Amino acid sequence: MKKVLLAFLFVTALILAACGSTDDSSSTDDASASESDSGENTNEEQGTEEEASSETITYEAEDGPIEIPSDPQRIVALANGPNVLALDGNVVGVDEWTYNNPLMEGKLDGIEVVSDENLEKIIELEPDLIIVGSWMKNIDKMKEIAPTIVSTWGSLNYLEQQVEVGKIINKEQEAKDWVEDFETRAKEAGEEIKAKIGEDATVSVFENDAKQLYVFGDNWARGTELLYQTMGLGMPEKVKEKALADGYYTLSLEVLPKFAGDYVVLSKNPDGDNSFFETETWNNIPAVENGQVLELNTKAITYSDPITMEYLLEEFQKFFLEE
Known part of the structure; x- marks a missing residue:
């Protein structure tokens, strides 16, 4: 009887051990499956990012x-x-x-x-x-x-x-949206300015550096594109003759007054030789005598990007319309 009882207990123990082993295995398998799924998800995310970054x-x-x-x-x-x-x-x-x-x-x-x-x-x-x-x-x-x-x-x-x-x-659409909006606002500002200063009034854009003076045409930054292309303000005939084709023209001090319009935008280089602006030649220009000169920092206006153009539009509106 004892042998039978011992045998029964032994078999029961084996069954319980087997069940426990099966449960552990199942738990381990579940955990492994979960880790595997997690790993697959991570790999998929990484793959998606890499794929996006590699698209051309x-x-x-x-x-x-x-x-x-x-x-x-x-x-x-x-x-x-x-x-x-x-x-x-x-x-x-x-x-x-x-x-x-x-x-x-x-x-x-x-x-x-x-x-x-x-x-x-x-x-x-x-x-x-x-x-x-x-x-x-x-x-x-x-x-x-x-x-x-x-x-x-x-x-x-x-x-x-x-x-x-x-x-x-x-970002093409964002760029197009800015272009459409800015062009509309700039043209409207140009019409307001011409209504105030006259359709025939002219504007010159000058710049100085350490050794030279320049006058600009309609496509050499410094606000020229905005003033002439979009706002439609007038350019002096002498500037058209000398600077329109190449974009700029180097001036001698003696002839500078011939290129000056009714209004002057001066791209002033803070690091340049500014002594010329103390001379009679400069101060006898009608635009200077009449206080119709807008001085701007050369370092801020040598580009024609939206940041620069928004700044220039605001400065031109203040200069021409609020003076």
Whole structure:
């Protein structure tokens, strides 16, 4: 009887052990399955992100079609930097002029200064897109670092250029919306200004640097596109003759009064030689005598991007309409 009882207890123990083992195995399998599912989900998410970041589009650049990221995340903008910043593009590097532009203050946190001659710095920034000017050095070498778009100053007007930048950084509609709105507002402002100063009134845009004086045509930044192209304000005949074709004309001090319009926009370089503006030649210009000169910081107005244009539109409205 004892043997039978012992045998029964032994078999019962085996059954219980087997059940326990089965439950543990089931629990372990469930946990493993859960971990596996979690791992698969993580991998799927990573895969989706990698797939998104690796997607490309074919962009028709000036020098031919180029494969660029459909949504670039690390842009080095040696050209058109302010245009990209105006669209909240993902910029990691800009040129020195953009970096020192007072209008860009507060918009460059975490962004490095780079140049076409410092390729090592560009490599360190790990760009997935580079935008350069056609006049810059080492373009072929930059193309080996990342897809590089070459832009020629003046090949597009300032409104077309912003739309083009929008195409490049996956923000075309935002760019088009700004263009439509700004053009409407600027044309309306131009009509108001002409109604006040007269349809025949003329405006000249001058600039000084350390050694020279310049007058500008209608496509050389400094507000020229806005004044002449969009607002439709008048340009002196002498400026049309000498500066319209090339965009600018270098002046001698003696002939400067011949290029001065009824109103003058002076792009004044704070680092230049400003002694000329104390001379009789300058002070005898009618626009100067009549207090019809608007002085602007050269460093703030050497681009034609939305940030600069919005600033200039406001300054021109105050100057012409509130004086």
